[in-house]
Amino acid sequence: MSQLSTLQDTLKSLRFGETANNLPALLEKAEKDNVTYAAFLMDILSYEQKKREEKQIEKRLKWATFPYYKTLEQFDLNEQQSMSKKEFNKLKELLWIEQLYNIILLGPPGVGKTHLAVGLGIQAIHQGYKVIFTSMGELIHTLKTEEITRKSQTRMKRIRKADLVVIDDLMFMAINQDEANLFFHLINDLYNTSSIILTSNKAPKEWGELLGDPAITTAILDRIMHRAEIIHLNGDSYRMKHRTSIFGAKTASN
Ligand code: ADP
Ligand code: MG
Numbered sequence: 574m575s576q577l578s579t580l581q582d583t584l585k586s587l588r589f590g591e592t593a594n595n596l597p598a599l600l601e602k603a604e605k606d607n608v609t610y611a612a613f614l615m616d617i618l619s620y621e622q623k624k625r626e627e628k629q630i631e632k633r634l635k636w637a638t639f640p641y642y643k644t645l646e647q648f649d650l651n652e653q654q655s656m657s658k659k660e661f662n663k664l665k666e667l668l669w670i671e672q673l674y675n676i677i678l679l680g681p682p683g684v685g686k687t688h689l690a691v692g693l694g695i696q697a698i699h700q701g702y703k704v705i706f707t708s709m710g711e712l713i714h715t716l717k718t719e720e721i722t723r724k725s726q727t728r729m730k731r732i733r734k735a736d737l738v739v740i741d742d743l744m745f746m747a748i749n750q751d752e753a754n755l756f757f758h759l760i761n762d763l764y765n766t767s768s769i770i771l772t773s774n775k776a777p778k779e780w781g782e783l784l785g786d787p788a789i790t791t792a793i794l795d796r797i798m799h800r801a802e803i804i805h806l807n808g809d810s811y812r813m814k815h816r817t818s819i820f821g822a823k824t825a826s827n
Contacts, residue, residue, distance in 0.1 A: 591624035592617055630698055636731055637694055637704045640741070645692035652814075653685050655807050664689075667697055670737055670768045675801040678772040683810025686772040690739045693770065702736040709743050716755040732759070735767055743773040744780050753789045764796045771797065 584593035603613045645665055650658060678686040694704040718725040732738055763769060781790040
C-alpha cells in the first residue's frame with residue numbers, strides 16, 4: 574500500500590474524511606508553496622474545519638424545510654415602508670435569539686412575512702443556530718402523530734432542539750381542544766430554550782377565537798408575548814404589485 578493511501582486510511586479512521594479525499598491536492602500545494610510544517614498542519618486542520626462547517630450548514634438548511642430560499646439581502650426595504658432600516662438591521666444581528674426573544678410578524682397576505690422569516694432563518698443557520706420552519710398545519714399534524722410515526726418523532730426532536738422555530742401562518746386553521754393542548758405544551762417546552770417567529774394575518778386578540786379555549790389561549794399568549802417584538806408589516810401585496818401579465822408588460826396594482 575502506498576504511503577498516500579495509508580495516510581488517507583488513517584485520516585479516515587480519525588474521521589478526517591474531507592482531508593483524506595483532498596490529500597493529494599493539499600500535499601501538492603504545500604510542496605509547491607514550500608510552507609513550514611506548522612503552516613501545513615494549520616492548512617490541513619482549517620480545511621477540515623471549513624468543510625465540516627459547510628456540511629453542517631447544508632444539513633441544517635435541509636432540516637429547516639424552508640418553503641423557499643430567499644435571503645435578507647433579497648428583501649427590499651423600500652418595498653416595505655413599515656419597517657425602518659434600523660429595525661431591519663437589529664433583526665438581522667440576531668441578538669434576540671441569544672436573548673430568547675420571540676418575533677411576531679403581522680400583516681395581510683403578500684407583504685413579506687414569510688420572506689422575512691425565511692431570511693432570518695437562513696441568516697441564523699449561517700451564524701451557527703439550528704432552525705426549523707413549519708406551518709401551523711404541519712406542526713399540529715406532527716404533534717398529533719409524534720407517538721405514531723418515526724418521521725414525526727424525528728421532526729419533533731429537531732423542533733424541540735432548535736434555537737429558532739418559525740411557525741408560519743398561525744391560526745390559518747381552527748384547531749380543537751386537544752390540538753390546542755398539544756400546541757400549548759410545545760410552546761411551554763420552547764419557552765426557556767428557543768426563539769419563535771410567528772407570522773399571522775390575524776391580530777393576537779383574534780387568535781383566541783381560533784384556538785377555542787380562552788384559558789389555553791391566554792396561557793399560550795402569556796408565554797409567547799412575555800419576551801416578544803411585534804412587527805406590523807403593511808402596504809400592498811408585493812405579489813400583486815410585481816405580478817407579471819400574460820400580455821407581457823408588468824402591471825401595477827394602483
Ligand atoms: P406573506 O406576507 O403572505 O408571507 P411573502 O413573504 O411570501 O408574503 O411574500 C410574497 C412574495 O413577495 C414572496 O415571493 C416574497 O419574496 C416577495 N416579497 C414580499 N415583500 C418583499 C420585499 N420587501 N422585498 C422583496 N420581495 C418581497
Ligand atoms: Mg406567508
